[in-house]
Amino acid sequence: MIPLSWFLIFAALLFCVGLYGALARRNAIAILMAIELMLNAVNINLVAFWRYLGPEAVSGQAFALVVFAVAASEAAVGLALMISIYRRRHTVAVEEIDMMKW
Amino acid sequence: MLEPWIFVALLLGVGMLLPGVAIAANWLLSPKKPNAIKQSTYECGIETVGETYVQLKGAYYIYALIFVVFDIEAVFLFPWAVAYDKLQLYMVLEAVLFIVILAAGLAYAWRKGVLEWV
């Protein structure tokens, strides 16, 4: 049997790897990928708590499903923005997207 | 509980292993005489010009986008379909509303002319 803490530590590690990627990468698409990793880590936590603390309640899995929908919407709109920016400015590097920077 | 999944994992492994073995046998049996012309990019004899990663048209993104949206829709509806027998009429109609909202999205894409293959 696997103790709960293993899953939580794994999720924490995955989340921090994603966090590093989201903060450090220059390519905006890579940042989106890192955010997907973070959302996955969150999902692991939700499902692990569902399994260990209340397997008769549906809330853990229902929340995870909503996270899937949110992740998909986020990726869809984010990538559309990337395409739009690339068409206008021929770059998706985050430091170069600075039109709004004062 | 997890027993059927062991079989699934094994079958997926076998599905990778058998073609792998076949390709390995091919590698053992086949001649190996590489040369520059043979390994160059094949374009029916014409010299390759420019780089491989040509600019693709953006419409491909739209298809992927609509696919993602409807995939999530199907994922939400599968548990509903499983529970169908135990649902009351209003619950079925809620799912119909769910489908209609997404159909409205598809109709918008159609009106916008996104679905034309250009």
Add this chain to the structure above:
Amino acid sequence: MTILQIIFLLTAFLTLLAALRVVTSPSMVHAALWLILALAGVAVVFILLNATFLAVVQVAVYIDAIAIMIIIVVMLTRGAVRGQGHTVSKTWWAAALSALVMLTGLLVMLLQAPVRGALPPTLPLDQEAFLERLGQALVDVNQYILPFEVASVLLVAAMVGAIIVAWPLFVRRGEEER
């Protein structure tokens, strides 16, 4: 150590390795391929947690849909950051520092949590019955009907928004080329 624990450790190791490659790989295409491996690892973890429905959903949504969408966009914006040498920004050390601080904080919190050593209770329902309950809960007015309908509105909003943002440009560009 039981066989399940070994499977979990192997999966976790591979997933974290793939995740590290996602955030360090200089080539975007490779990063996307490593992302697929990491997502598949998470699906296996879901199976180990007996959430088999979510494991299949993970493959159907993430690997089949979102990953393919990301690869397509990578190809559409190819070479955008290439030739400038750096895959990470100048302040990458600050990012690494904040990730480490975050990790330390999470681990400290975990060590103080009362449930950290909990073992899984036996599943009260078989998975089929659980799925049925999930389906009922999603359309029950007293439970998750609001997230369910809002999810559809959210998806349509995302679709319409993405089309508005991305589509007019294709059309205008096509005219320019002509």
Add this chain to the structure above:
Amino acid sequence: MDSFWIDPFSFIGSQLAAWLTGLGLAENWVSLILQLVGALALGTAVLILTFLLIWAERKIVARIQDRLGPNRVGPYGIFQTVADLLKLVTKELITPEGADLLPYNLAPLLAVMSVVGLWAVIPMAPTLLGADIHVGVLYIVSVGSIGTLGILLAGLSSNNKYALLGAFRTVALMISYAVPMALALLVPVLLAGSMSMQEIVLAQKGLPFLLLAPVAALIFFVSSIAEVGRAPFDLLEAESEIVAGFHIEYSGLKFGMFFVAEFLHAFTISALTAVLFMGGWRGPWAEQYTALGFLYFLVKTSLVYFVVIWIRGSFPRIRIDQMNALNWKLITPVALAGLVVTAVAEKVALELGAPRLLTHLAGNALLIFAAAAGLGAYARAARRRSELLAKASKAEAPAG
């Protein structure tokens, strides 16, 4: 213990289990070994089946085209595919320059894996089923789409423009047609109230879903043909347009694996259609005599497979914009409407006590009528537009 002739599969399994236990192995090791043997047997069986499929397809298509087909190697040319395999095995494996080695070599394996993996959940007889997982239908949706990923990898890693373009075309069409496929798969799940494939077969007692939801069955069949990329939807390898598509840079058995995956996938979708809509192994006395159930399954699957080949032999390849429009403007809206119709009709039949078959048939008839009316309006509008265009260009023409 069952006798061999009534239930050969359980018989062999229990004999093997008894023998392994006799060797002094622990119980879970015995079950693991049994599962491994089962997986190996199933994987090998379906891959060997592919030889037969390729031969059958060549023979049938040849007859449709008034030819003889392969007839030299073995009786009726049945070993032709083996000869072809031997030829392929001795071909040099060429790796194009600039190829991305890991994805390049992984792609054919993924293509085969996604198809072989589907067979894990297909119930072939009452007791012959790899894994009765409770999310079988969703498993089919997700694992079947991994093949898309294999194609994408092949196109990206070959370092060839045509491979890239072919792969992207293929992926765009495959993911488009995955939408109505998933929607059509919801219908049998809804009618059976379960996602387990075995449960779906059991729920078709006396009334196969083909009669209850003919529109969904048709949509599933057409969209899975498109998903496999058979004619008339074989644009991904349109020789005249993009040389050969995503597998242009593959040679030897690496190419052969894409070929195997395609043929096996065509048979697999036939099996899925037979299981989900035609009752799978159901038939008279199938429950008592497992072997008979397996026979029913094979007959139904072969029947559907014959139709797949028949379609391939009869229809010309359609244009890519037509294929795209067919999906988004006809099949997907009809699939959405079909799901709604089935959901409402089933509830009406349950609540009001209306006869089930009649309610569903009436709903489907209404749906077909509406689709035909919509199609007619669309065609009239298109004709009016083209006539206006022709008139306009005629008005311009004399001047020039």
